Amino acid sequence: MRVLSGIQPTGRFHWGNYFGAIRQYISLQDEADEAFYFLANLHALTTVRDRETLWENTLEAARELLALGLDPEKATLFAQSDVPEVSELCWLLMTGTPMGLLERCHAYKDKKAKGLNADAGLFTYPVLMAADILAYDSDTVPVGEDQTQHIEVCRDLAGSFNHTFGETFVMPKAKVLESAASVPGVDGEKMSKSYGNTLEVFEEPAVLKKKIMRIVTDSRPMEEPKDPETDHLYQLYRLLATEPQREEMAALYRRGGFGYGEVKKALAALAADYFTEARRRKEKLDADPEYVRQVLADGAKKARIKAAEVLLRAQRACGVKG
Secondary structure: EEEEEEEOOOOOOOOHHHHHHHEEEEEEEHHHEEEEEEEEEEHHHHOOOOOOOOOHHHHHHHHHHHOOOOOOOOEEEEEHOOOOHHHHHHHHHHOOOOHHHHOOOOOHHHHOOOOOOHHHHHOOOOHHHHHHHHOOOOOEEEOHHHHHHHHHHHHHHHHHHHHHHHHOOOOOOEEOOOOOOOOOOOOEOOOOOOHOOOOEOOOOOHHHHHHHHHHHHOOOOOOOOOOHHHHHHHHHHHHHOOHHHHHHHHHHHHHHHHHHHHHHHHHHHHHHHHHHHHHHHHHHHHHHHHHHHHHHHHHHHHHHHHHHHHHHHHHHHHHHOO
């Protein structure tokens, strides 16, 4: 199994990023024959338009992934922009991509429906994503359920290319991450930077506790029993808790006679402990920027070898090289 996934460096990682995706990426590095994880800074250009912000976000994302357990001895970590072969492969795919296919893609459709300007980068985003996947002969792509369309587009483009020019690309399959859509924000909506409702993984415990204590809850009386499965505060608690802790808290909800402040304090205490080791590793990585840069450089070197092999195969197949 060759695993490939990318994450945009558009800001510090939050609980939705970690529990919805990063935790599974880290598990997969132990299961896969090869694992490629990239920081999608070319994709991020569609939203981040400040040079220093984008570069610092890229380095910060690398530090945070390493602190959370991504092991460069098991997985290849690199910046998307350090593998130019992917951009060239994107053009080969673009020449055979139907306009109608891209017009049906969610990100473009949603922006147009809201009356917002959509640039060519957003419009062709799925083609670059397909190139990211195909460049490494990836057969497994972990994604949230809302991202499966991108894998379908990738398979369409790869299948069309293979049909026209002969078998060239490995056909990838999506590995849907079941928890990717189940992390609520502090307002009960899906946790997202765009909603401003996040709990960051590497926030100082005191800052995090203040955010948790401000989480929106309903106004039901303390004595009223409550269904934990429908409560977003409990959904956050269960992400961090052990099974006995979950059962005990769920029983408290069903029994009633408690205040939400009690749950918030328990959640804050769990959060402080849960990410302690990651914070310690992050402090060491912050103090050694050269190590992080070297990890990315080594990863890019390895990724380019594979991407160059696939690009040459595609170039020869379509006739731009003999």
